[in-house]
Amino acid sequence: MEYKCFICKNIFDSFRNLKIHVIRAHNNGQCPLCGKETKNLSMHSKMMAKSDPWHLVLSCILTECDYINDDEIKRMMINLVKIVLVESVPLDIISKEEN
Numbered sequence: 257m258e259y260k261c262f263i264c265k266n267i268f269d270s271f272r273n274l275k276i277h278v279i280r281a282h283n284n285g286q287c288p289l290c291g292k293e294t295k296n297l298s299m300h301s302k303m304m305a306k307s308d309p310w311h312l313v314l315s316c317i318l319t320e321c322d323y324i325n326d327d328e329i330k331r332m333m334i335n336l337v338k339i340v341l342v343e344s345v346p347l348d349i350i351s352k353e354e355n
């Protein structure tokens with residue numbers, strides 16, 4: 257299965273490799289999604305996840321949804337994120353539907 261980085265469109269053969277890529281390539285003091293300066297991208301994306309689904313996807317890649325206590329929901333969430341990445345849903349689709 258191929259996982260496409262939803263930020264730069266690079267393709268990875270595993271979720272773990274994608275995670276390592278995002279940490280190395282997109283964790284440089286600035287959020288790749290909203291451009292906000294942040295020292296802790298996983299913390300930032302987790303905070304923003306409530307209002308923006310792409311931050312939720314980002315936080316799930318970075319933390320593997322570690323902060324979700326319910327194992328069942330955690331598993332479902334990771335599967336959902338994987339589907340989004342494998343299908344490579346365009347970045348603007350979800351935010352458009354919000355309006």
Ligand SMILES: [Zn+2]
Pocket residue numbers: 261262263264265266277278281282
């Ligand atoms: Zn990338």
Ligand SMILES: [Zn+2]
Pocket residue numbers: 287288289290291292300301304311
């Ligand atoms: Zn952000």
